[in-house]
Amino acid sequence: MEDVLIVGAGPVGLMLACELGLAGIRPIVLDKRPEPGDLPKANGLGGQIIDLLDHRGLLERFSAGSPFSGRAPGFPFGSVPLRFAGLDDIPLRLLMIQQPRLERLLAERAAELGAEIRRGQEVVSLAQDEHGVTLGIEVGPGVEGGPGAGDGPGVEGGRREVRARYVVGGDGGRSRLRELAGVGFPGTTDDEVLRMGHFAADVSVFESPQVSGLQPGWNRRPYGRVLLTSLQPGVVIAGVREKGAYSGGPVTREEFMAAVRRVLGEDLPLGKPIWLSATVSQARLAERYRAGRVFLAGDAAHLFPAGGSALNVGMTDAANLAWKLAARLRGRGAEWLLDTYESERRPVAERALMQTRAQAALDRVEGEDGEALRALLTEVFAHEQAARHLAAMLHGSDTRYGSGNLPGGEHPLVGRFVPDLVLADGRRVAELMRAARPVLLDLGGGGTVPGDCAGWIDVVRARCDDPPAGALLIRPDGYVAWAGTDGLAQAAGKWFAGAPAHA
Ligand SMILES: Cc1cc2nc3c(=O)[nH]c(=O)nc-3n(C[C@H](O)[C@H](O)[C@H](O)COP(=O)(O)OP(=O)(O)OC[C@H]3O[C@@H](n4cnc5c(N)ncnc54)[C@H](O)[C@@H]3O)c2cc1C
Incomplete structure (x- = not known):
């Protein structure tokens, strides 16, 4: 029996594979596509996931060749500009990276850490009992064990079964795993279609920005x-959003241009399409994140109706779940630890749903009412406090997990992502988190890891200017489990030695 099967080699499934690999678990990732995806869906990452890549020492590798990586200069919040000029300490960073490159880098990293990625394998059935989960898989043509390749062990006519102690669905918004696990996905579907395309640049579009009075942007x-x-250089991104339904087939150049004509009343001099797609925004949240031994993460668990948050929330879901699954598999975590995945992550998705629904509404409302609303909010967003509030929300730094009612739990850092303190020896806290292990950072307040956690928690004794606490106990996903001077043994025992939830 395998430890963990991950369904879906998208950014979330692959991030989970990387995090499990760091924790010493060798997951198997199954994806129905025979080859890595090449659709340029997301253009980049924003938010806490960038801090987490920094913790793992991956930021340089992921930002190599990126057209932009750094502090966000602004953000189009539902087409109302949010500007961060002069706010050099806001947490929101952006990393422009096309989704196929992101997936390739994550797949490379997951493989380095021992994950096995099996492509051309579609999950079609699920059965679970108290010990594990059995997935039925249809193996694609041309894949080892696929139709026509002859039956191997456990393979019959292109079908096979795999069994694992836990299964995670990172299989996207139309998740088959979610459906097989009997988890509902309530929410709403937009009545507008967004057609997007990347076109070989016909520079005249930008040399004459006044074509049809158009400005760069929306x-x-x-x-x-x-x-x-x-x-x-050389690629124009064009999009058309209009009322209507989408039948689901591939988008042709003619269809895209017809949509442009309906909205603009004239053609645009766009070159040859490199890629075209159509989507209808949805706002949905899975009824549950866990069904027995099956977990959902990323788009399989939530869909947001406006851009900028999906990968941030999805990939940080993966980091939250990975260390808990690994602890459980190693006999260190109690069963309740797995339930904290949903109790911690669902509120994060609810909040992202709230702000992306607000963005979608702001973008959609038409006529003079819409103009007035956007004009008013443009004024409000120019205030520093509003800009800071929204930057924290978009970043995810306003997330605070529960303290578990432990001594020291009232410290303001408990439940928060650890600040990137610079230590007296020059290291940053991010550099202590490379191995995704729990860290006790003793900043002068002392503290001894209890015997049952020794060898599991890394202890770093250091000094820094203005230490925020005598010591910090940092979880593998970068969140502070405990801070202060009293109650370390209880907190360490609770999170990292499998003590009962209410000990
Ligand atoms: C045009 C566009 C632009 C976007 N821009 C942004 C952006 O700028 N920022 C952002 O954060 N997000 C953006 N998004 C959203 C982002 O692309 C998704 O949130 C992200 O892909 C979700 O990752 P995931 O790993 O959860 O799922 P997916 O990327 O959907 O991956 C799911 C994987 O599961 C596989 N799979 C599905 N069913 C099965 C099965 N039964 N068996 C085996 N394998 C299966 C699929 O083949 C796929 O590889 C954009 C999306 C679109 C469409």
Whole structure:
């Protein structure tokens, strides 16, 4: 029996594989696609996931060649500009990286850490009992064990079964695993279609920015909105958003141009399409994140109706779940620890749903009412406090997990992502988190790891200016489990030695 099967080699499934690999678990990742995805869906990452990549020492590797990596200069909040000029200490960072490259780098890293990625394998059935989960898989043509390849052990006519102690569905918004596990996905579907395309640049679009009075960025018209932008030389990104339904088939150039004509009333001089797609935004949240030994993460658990949050929330879901699964598999975590995945992460998705629904509404509302709302909020967003509040929300730094009612739990850092303190020896806290192990950072307040956690928690004794606490106990996902001077043994025992939840 395997330890963990991950369904879906998208960014979330692969992030989970990396995190499990660091914890010494060798997961198997199953993906129905025979090859890595090449759709340029997301253009980048924003928020706490960037801090986490920094913790893992991956930031340099992931930002190599990126057109932008750094503090966010602003953010189009539902088409109302949010500007962070002069706010050099806001937490929100952006890393422009195309999704296929992100997936390739994550897959490389997961493989380095011992994960096995099996492509061309579609999960079609699920059965679970108290010991494990059995997945039925359809193996694609041309894949070892697939149709026509002859039956191997456990393989019959292109079908096989795999069994594991835990299964995680990172299989996207239309998650089959979620459906097989009987978990509902309530929410709403937008009544607008967004058609997007990357086009070989016809520079005339940008040399004449006044084509149809268009400006780079989103342009609002009575029948919809048109996007024109470019993130790399030679490629124009264009988008058209209009009321209507989408049948689900591939988008053709003719269909895209017809949508442009409906909204603008004229053609755009766009070059040859490199890639075209259509999506309808949805706002949905899984009824449960856990069904027995099956967990959901990323788009399988939540869909947000506006951009910028999906990968941040999804990939940090993975980091939250990985260390808990690993602890349980190693006999160190109690069963309740696995339940904290949902109790910690669902509120994060609820909050992201709230702000992305607000963005979608702000973007959608038409006519003079819409103009007035956007004008008013443009004024409000110019206030520093509003900009800081939204930056923290978009970043995820306003997330605070429960303290577990432990001594020291009232410290303001408990339940928060650890600040990136610079220690007297020059190291940053991020550098202590490379191995994704729990760290006791003793900043002069003392503290001894109890015997049952020794060898599991790394102890770092250091000094820094203005220490925020005598000591910090940092979880593998970067969150502070405990801070202060009293109650370390209880906190360490609770989180890292399998003590009962209410000890
Ligand atoms: C046009 C567009 C632009 C976007 N821009 C951004 C952005 O800028 N920032 C951002 O954060 N997000 C953005 N998103 C959203 C982002 O792409 C998704 O949130 C992200 O892909 C979700 O990752 P995931 O790993 O959860 O799921 P997915 O990426 O959907 O991966 C799921 C994987 O599961 C596999 N799979 C599905 N079913 C099965 C099965 N039964 N058996 C085996 N394998 C299966 C699929 O083949 C796929 O590889 C954008 C999306 C689109 C469409």
